[in-house]
Amino acid sequence: MATTTTTSQPALSFPRPIFAALSPHPFLQAHLTSTPKQPLRANGRTAHEFRSLGVNTGSLTHCNGSAVIRMGNTAVVCGVRAEILSSETGGQEISGQEDEKEDEGDEDDDTGEIESLKLLVPNIELATGSSPQHLPGQAPSAFAQTLVTRLRSLLLSSRIVRLEDLRILYTPPSNPDESHSDEEQRREVKGHWTLYIDTMFLSLDGNAFDAAWLAILAALRDTLLPHAFWDEELETILCSDDPADAHKLRLRGLPVPSTYAVFEGKSEDEEDGGVDWVLSDPDAFEESVCRETVCVVVDRSEGGMEGRLRRIEKCGGGVVDRGVMKTLVERSTQRSGVWEKVLSGS
Amino acid sequence: MAALADRRRINGPSGGTSAPIFARIVKEPGYLQSLRPSRTRGPNELRKIFLQTGIVPSASGSAYLEIPSELPSKTTLIPSSSSLKLSCSIQGPKPLPRSAPFSPSLLLTTTVKFAPFATRTRRGYIRDSVERDLGVHLETALRGVIIAERWPKSGVEVVVTVIEGDEDGWWGDDFSAKRGSGGGSGSGWGLLNVLAGCITVASAAIADAGIDCVDLVSGGVAAIVRNPRSRGDDVVKILDPNPSEHQDVVAACAVGYLAGRDEITELWMKGDVGPDPDQLVDGATHAAVGSLSVLREVILEAVEAKFKGPATEGDSLKRKSPSQDVEMGG
Numbered sequence: 001m002a003t004t005t006t007t008s009q010p011a012l013s014f015p016r017p018i019f020a021a022l023s024p025h026p027f028l029q030a031h032l033t034s035t036p037k038q039p040l041r042a043n044g045r046t047a048h049e050f051r052s053l054g055v056n057t058g059s060l061t062h063c064n065g066s067a068v069i070r071m072g073n074t075a076v077v078c079g080v081r082a083e084i085l086s087s088e089t090g091g092q093e094i095s096g097q098e099d100e101k102e103d104e105g106d107e108d109d110d111t112g113e114i115e116s117l118k119l120l121v122p123n124i125e126l127a128t129g130s131s132p133q134h135l136p137g138q139a140p141s142a143f144a145q146t147l148v149t150r151l152r153s154l155l156l157s158s159r160i161v162r163l164e165d166l167r168i169l170y171t172p173p174s175n176p177d178e179s180h181s182d183e184e185q186r187r188e189v190k191g192h193w194t195l196y197i198d199t200m201f202l203s204l205d206g207n208a209f210d211a212a213w214l215a216i217l218a219a220l221r222d223t224l225l226p227h228a229f230w231d232e233e234l235e236t237i238l239c240s241d242d243p244a245d246a247h248k249l250r251l252r253g254l255p256v257p258s259t260y261a262v263f264e265g266k267s268e269d270e271e272d273g274g275v276d277w278v279l280s281d282p283d284a285f286e287e288s289v290c291r292e293t294v295c296v297v298v299d300r301s302e303g304g305m306e307g308r309l310r311r312i313e314k315c316g317g318g319v320v321d322r323g324v325m326k327t328l329v330e331r332s333t334q335r336s337g338v339w340e341k342v343l344s345g346s
Numbered sequence: 347m348a349a350l351a352d353r354r355r356i357n358g359p360s361g362g363t364s365a366p367i368f369a370r371i372v373k374e375p376g377y378l379q380s381l382r383p384s385r386t387r388g389p390n391e392l393r394k395i396f397l398q399t400g401i402v403p404s405a406s407g408s409a410y411l412e413i414p415s416e417l418p419s420k421t422t423l424i425p426s427s428s429s430l431k432l433s434c435s436i437q438g439p440k441p442l443p444r445s446a447p448f449s450p451s452l453l454l455t456t457t458v459k460f461a462p463f464a465t466r467t468r469r470g471y472i473r474d475s476v477e478r479d480l481g482v483h484l485e486t487a488l489r490g491v492i493i494a495e496r497w498p499k500s501g502v503e504v505v506v507t508v509i510e511g512d513e514d515g516w517w518g519d520d521f522s523a524k525r526g527s528g529g530g531s532g533s534g535w536g537l538l539n540v541l542a543g544c545i546t547v548a549s550a551a552i553a554d555a556g557i558d559c560v561d562l563v564s565g566g567v568a569a570i571v572r573n574p575r576s577r578g579d580d581v582v583k584i585l586d587p588n589p590s591e592h593q594d595v596v597a598a599c600a601v602g603y604l605a606g607r608d609e610i611t612e613l614w615m616k617g618d619v620g621p622d623p624d625q626l627v628d629g630a631t632h633a634a635v636g637s638l639s640v641l642r643e644v645i646l647e648a649v650e651a652k653f654k655g656p657a658t659e660g661d662s663l664k665r666k667s668p669s670q671d672v673e674m675g676g
Contacts, residue, residue, distance in 0.1 A: 060509070061425040062466055063463050066463070073404065075402070077509060079461070079462070081462075081468060082366070083358075083365055083468070084364050084366055085361070117359060122356055123355050125459075125461070128459065129405055129437055129505030129507070130402065130404065135505075136459060136503075136505055137455075140355060145354055196462065196463075198461065198462040202433050203402040203405070226368070228366065236367070237367075239366040241424050242422070284404065
């Protein structure tokens with residue numbers, strides 16, 4: 001390892017990439033402590049600064065909804081594809097009568113049915129050469145499996161997709177001879193739309209969870225389901241290819257995750273006087289030197305400006321206490337405004 | 347249907363699901379045919395290519411290629427034809443693991459993977475034989491181009507992700523074949539287009555990664571199609587075919603071509619070529635020269651940006667933060 005410098009140069013100095021590779025922790029600490037008033041990270045952001053977002057929807061031909069998003073150097077493409085699960089082949093006989101008063105469907109708990117029928121099938125693929133750690137030809141890594149489990153759990157627990165939107169209903173023609181005046185609107189569930197949500201990482205530079213969720217959210221908002229109906233003549237479910245008949249998904253709320261990594265500064269004289277930084281939206285380099293991560297999901301679409309907390313995940317380390325967590329929730333609430341703008345602008 | 351449940355991924359409903367069937371196709375006999383796309387380009391005219399390098403910052407080299415299709419129709423939800431969208435990233439060259447046997451030259455690994463939403467029918471996550479086959483073809487095309495002796499004991503990964511792939515034929519033919527009027531394509535004409543695109547995009551990514559090559563390789567496709575309006579053996583040679591625009595493709599050929607040396611590194615021919623296969627190969631090389639002109643321009647632009655850009659960018663950075671090199675204390 002050529003670390004020797006010429007004698008005319010008294011200070012031992014390295015070019016940036018070598019310093020970063022040799023001793024990542026002091027490298028980041030040197031950056032954060034070099035300007036005490038405005039500590040900058042190695043990537044030029046302040047500790048509280050998130051990366052800017054770019055969203056582009058509807059670019060894939062064979063998807064009902066799609067989005068390509070960019071979050072700094074992380075780029076993700078997500079496609080939502082709808083296929084039909086008919087009630088007969090679905091293995092579960094669920095055709096029953098539905099009441100008419102399902103308009104205010106905000107209250108009913110339909111997550112159980114979506115989950116048991118497996119109507120939402122999210123999957124991710126990291127092995128696209130997106131980063132040197134995830135090479136193709138291997139089974140999904142533990143990281144990929146954890147990531148997709150977290151995404152699925154957020155999809156289900158935030159109840160973002162309504163079961164109503166996925167149902168394919170059929171109203172049998174009422175027989176005029178029989179007078180069923182009390183139960184006129186008898187509707188049968190003939191099938192369900194199943195949404196395959198496939199997320200490919202084109203480039204991975206940290207914060208995979210937020211990026212994947214942004215892509216999924218943008219793709220779901222873009223999703224257009226054709227009008228599907230039961231055809232009595234052919235006894236199958238057919239769809240109308242007229243875009244005017246198709247409907248968008250009415251998503252419940254807008255859960256916005258914000259991920260933080262805690263960088264534990266080390267003081268030089270081995271006392272526990274090191275300063276800790278909570279870095280917003282860590283990139284891959286920062287993730288590699290941070291042990292503790294926090295992910296806060298807030299939803300500001302209901303509950304006023306304060307928003308509602310949907311989820312908090314924290315793993316490793318012991319820096320974030322209740323006080324810090326409060327500030328993180330505030331930071332996440334501010335961040336969700338940016339997401340709202342980006343998503344509605346697309 | 348759902349192959350044995352993949353326990354590392356999230357699986358769909360166990361009984362499987364079916365793609366939507368559109369009512370007008372089933373009920374109105376003439377409607378399907380009205381959707382058939384047709385070639386509006388001349389026989390020697392190539393589709394427009396969009397190419398960009400350096401899209402994956404975490405890779406040592408990368409490129410994105412798109413051959414756009416016509417704008418989606420406003421009157422129907424059924425997409426008429428597919429476009430081609432490929433993303434390629436290169437990891438390496440990097441040292442081989444210690445356990446690997448000694449190799450005097452650079453080991454090339456190529457992977458081609460279709461995204462699940464790349465084609466009209468949904469694809470799985472596990473690589474199938476078609477994808478492996480494409481990977482081998484791509485490797486052959488690239489192996490002769492890279493000067494591998496310059497990197498002993500190292501390996502490089504070329505990963506191409508097919509975000510959207512060309513189709514093997516018009517889907518309507520497939521659809522009516524399934525409903526009992528015989529025939530059926532399954533011919534894999536679209537794969538030739540995908541391969542040619544893979545070669546071009548991988549070549550751009552290799553140049554972006556700065557791996558030494560003897561020349562720029564580029565891909566091209568030519569086909570012989572039967573003219574649908576005339577009877578008999580009236581065949582036409584066309585460059586850069588879009589298989590969904592032709593009802594009857596007789597033969598097709600994809601090449602990986604080194605224009606500077608007039609060498610072919612990869613040749614994949616399918617179908618009934620007839621007595622004069624050279625004509626088809628010539629057509630494919632012409633198409634390859636066409637994509638080479640785009641490739642060359644894009645790489646030149648990228649190189650110019652690389653050498654001009656940082657100089658000005660670096661100046662502005664220096665003004666902002668005086669110490670580019672962080673001093674290592676102690």
